Amino acid sequence: MGKDSTNILEVKNIEVVYDNVILALHNVSLTVPRGKIVALLGANGAGKSTTLKSISTMLASERGKVTKGSIDYEGNAVKDQTPSEMVKLGMVQVLEGRRCFGHLTVEENIIAGAYSRKLSRGDLNQELEKVYSYFKRLKERRKS
Ligand SMILES: Nc1ncnc2c1ncn2[C@@H]1O[C@H](COP(=O)(O)OP(=O)(O)OP(=O)(O)O)[C@@H](O)[C@H]1O
Ligand SMILES: [Mg+2]
Secondary structure, three states, rough: EEEEEEEEEEEEEEEEEOOOOOEEEEEEEEEEEOOOOOOOOOOOOOOHHHHHHHHHOOHHHHHHEEEEEEEEEEEEEEEOHHHHHHHHHHOOOOOOOOOOOOOHHHHHHHHHHHHOOOOOHHHHHHHHHHHHHOHHHHOOOOOO
């Protein structure tokens, strides 16, 4: 399995409970095939964020728990990992609200995003240039 599996992510029949009593998700399943984009739609409070936090393992910090079902990422069970371990495996949850570090410059914010990759200064500069080639305005405003 591992990186050869056709699906990057497989969520099967998960149930999530907050505070040991609040049932937030019941029987949720979804699959993300390699090379595809999947959108999760639903009303306020339907459980979209809870589903994503189950996958990124950020639920624990909100006293939430996956109590049934399974989550497989790159063919391996997601269970006892921490969010930072998931980031190292390439699974990053971008939280809603477009938050960034207000006291840092644009460029410092981008560099902060690369923190966990432990790049050399040269590689970091190359990656910065790549980001700036996609988003030219960011380069103009990099000291803001
Ligand atoms: N930390 C928490 N503790 C207890 N219950 C929670 C917690 N977070 C979410 N819930 C409950 O879980 C259910 C699903 O909420 P969730 O935030 O996942 O929905 P959502 O689809 O992301 O909603 P929105 O569109 O408003 O972002 C809701 O009933 C909500 O009240
Ligand atoms: Mg939400």
